[in-house]
Amino acid sequence: MCDQILVNVKEVARRLGLSRSVVYQFVQSGSLPSLKIGGSRRIAVADLERFVQRLREESGFEVDS
Secondary structure, eight states: OOOOSEEEHHHHHHHHTOOHHHHHHHHHHTSSOOEEETTEEEEEHHHHHHHHHHHHHHHTOOOOO
């Protein structure tokens, strides 16, 4: 389990198996919240987890509790 609170776009792309440009599209559309810190873009791990959960729910993916 990751103990980081914020991760960069490259790490988000790696975790999702997507390109950085696709992650930036999610960020620009507002689907994936992000923070600008200096010249860096960061995404809260909690927001990434909520984003994935929304995608699962929208796709009808069954989640066992």
